[in-house]
Amino acid sequence: MTVETVSTNPVEGQKPGTSGLRKKTRVFMQPGYLENFVQSVFNAIGGARGKTFVVGGDGRFFNREAIQTILKMAAANGAKRVIVGQNGLLSTPAASHLIRLNETDGGLILSASHNPGGIDEDFGVKFNTPNGGPAPEGVTNAIFEQTTKIDEYAILDAPEIDLAIIGAHMLGNLDVDVVDPVSDYRALMESLFDFDAIRALFASGFTMRFDAMHAITGPYAASVLENALGAPEGTVLNGVPLEDFGGGHPDPNPVWAKPLMDTMMSDTAPDFGAASDGDGDRNMIVGRGLYVTPSDSLAVLAANAHLAPGYTDGLAGVARSMPTSGASDRVAAKLGIASFETPTGWKFFGNLLDAGKATICGEESAGTGSDHVREKDGLWAVLLWLNILAARKDSVAEIMVDHWATYGRNYYSRHDYEAVPTDAANTLMSDLRAKLSDLPGQSFAELTVEAADEFSYRDPVDDSLSENQGLRIWYEGGSRAVLRLSGTGTEGATLRVYLEQYAPQGADHFQDAQVALAAVRDATAEVSRMQTLLDRTSPDVVT
Numbered sequence: 001m002t003v004e005t006v007s008t009n010p011v012e013g014q015k016p017g018t019s020g021l022r023k024k025t026r027v028f029m030q031p032g033y034l035e036n037f038v039q040s041v042f043n044a045i046g047g048a049r050g051k052t053f054v055v056g057g058d059g060r061f062f063n064r065e066a067i068q069t070i071l072k073m074a075a076a077n078g079a080k081r082v083i084v085g086q087n088g089l090l091s092t093p094a095a096s097h098l099i100r101l102n103e104t105d106g107g108l109i110l111s112a113s114h115n116p117g118g119i120d121e122d123f124g125v126k127f128n129t130p131n132g133g134p135a136p137e138g139v140t141n142a143i144f145e146q147t148t149k150i151d152e153y154a155i156l157d158a159p160e161i162d163l164a165i166i167g168a169h170m171l172g173n174l175d176v177d178v179v180d181p182v183s184d185y186r187a188l189m190e191s192l193f194d195f196d197a198i199r200a201l202f203a204s205g206f207t208m209r210f211d212a213m214h215a216i217t218g219p220y221a222a223s224v225l226e227n228a229l230g231a232p233e234g235t236v237l238n239g240v241p242l243e244d245f246g247g248g249h250p251d252p253n254p255v256w257a258k259p260l261m262d263t264m265m266s267d268t269a270p271d272f273g274a275a276s277d278g279d280g281d282r283n284m285i286v287g288r289g290l291y292v293t294p295s296d297s298l299a300v301l302a303a304n305a306h307l308a309p310g311y312t313d314g315l316a317g318v319a320r321s322m323p324t325s326g327a328s329d330r331v332a333a334k335l336g337i338a339s340f341e342t343p344t345g346w347k348f349f350g351n352l353l354d355a356g357k358a359t360i361c362g363e364e365s366a367g368t369g370s371d372h373v374r375e376k377d378g379l380w381a382v383l384l385w386l387n388i389l390a391a392r393k394d395s396v397a398e399i400m401v402d403h404w405a406t407y408g409r410n411y412y413s414r415h416d417y418e419a420v421p422t423d424a425a426n427t428l429m430s431d432l433r434a435k436l437s438d439l440p441g442q443s444f445a446e447l448t449v450e451a452a453d454e455f456s457y458r459d460p461v462d463d464s465l466s467e468n469q470g471l472r473i474w475y476e477g478g479s480r481a482v483l484r485l486s487g488t489g490t491e492g493a494t495l496r497v498y499l500e501q502y503a504p505q506g507a508d509h510f511q512d513a514q515v516a517l518a519a520v521r522d523a524t525a526e527v528s529r530m531q532t533l534l535d536r537t538s539p540d541v542v543t
């Protein structure tokens, strides 16, 4: 065993409290950098001795080397067993499932999620706790603290394990179990959904395209959709995971999954389109000619989940992140179940799921999931949609029209201003924060502000308080804007502006979303002085 002495602080500049470390790949490749973070994780959880962990990643550049390093460090730190996906691959939800299934002490997931991969792109590592979920703030703060004082790490001097070979391996005294990344996850999906009904749907000629974006869900989608459910070969597009995701940006939204969007809007569109992201936790849902926003998708899934065998008893509650539209609240109200509004980030759902207060959760950023794991789960959302389509025998468009007629429509869009100078973004937020309480009654671009505040969240389970979680402005006529800075960017700052406009039952539900949101967009640009402070006239990404 070698004990290396290190002096670099791996999380310099990293906001404490984010659930992992996400940086440029070359930063991670610096000697000792990854090692510092991993040792800090072990130190923060009271050491690795005698413990069992799950390790896997989304296959991006540096995944293979990083996993070998982590295995050697687990061995040197006295861990008992590590369960690792074959070839180092595990989707984030599959890793969450393995952590729970094997009652382990947690897991290390290697991914920068939906960020591009490659030597000049992004890499990341995060620690998930024994419940299978992203480490909560108490743990991430402890990890951060360790990184500021760590001065050595332990690593075994040993040859690499051949991760292509499924089965039991030894690394020093560490048991390394290389497992098939898909099989346990597929069994979990079979326990939740009516595979016979979905099989019959495909057998009847129902057509689908699933864009795996050359990321981790390729093997999962091929195994579940094409093998188990009988969807024709070719249903899964870009199904081979690549270290650089084929040069793409593996984020399933209309901008980055444009080829799929184009197919779905064409005359030859299949019945159903879906996509997933780098590490398999996000999803995009598209019907023939109709994109379903993640906020609407969450609401539809909540309203119809009882049609799937795993949810026949109904839901305990529905939770959404604060910037997500209020569409799911309307469903929860009609079902007479609880609804929760949490800060952005999946880790905030963990306590609600563990306590049985919420069954389904979702974020506007294309994450949806349930209490089956403690991460959002892209393929799970796609399968629940398929189960609902099979049970209702309606098209996606028919389901959406019916949903809006029942609940009204929350028009919704997010505008992202990326890689803006950090100072400018901070000034915009602090200026707006300073005048929030004066805004009610004032008019901007013809809309009058009704209320404004800064969101903070008191966790109903452990009573912890999370402050500064986004600035909210409500305008007359049922519209809302939220402004917050991204916690996951790796270049400058990213300002996210979330726009929402409610159109009640009986109103026009068939406008273009950007048209329906033009008034709230203009008012928000004016009140925040966005164009002057950021020197931008339009967002980089509109989803």
Ligand code: G16
Binding pocket: 112, 113, 114, 281, 282, 321, 344, 345, 346, 363, 364, 365, 367, 485, 486, 487, 488, 489, 496
């Ligand atoms: C973004 C999204 C969040 C999401 C987070 C992590 O954060 O806005 O909703 O929880 O990414 O997502 P993933 O696990 O897929 O990386 P931010 O802070 O950039 O807005």
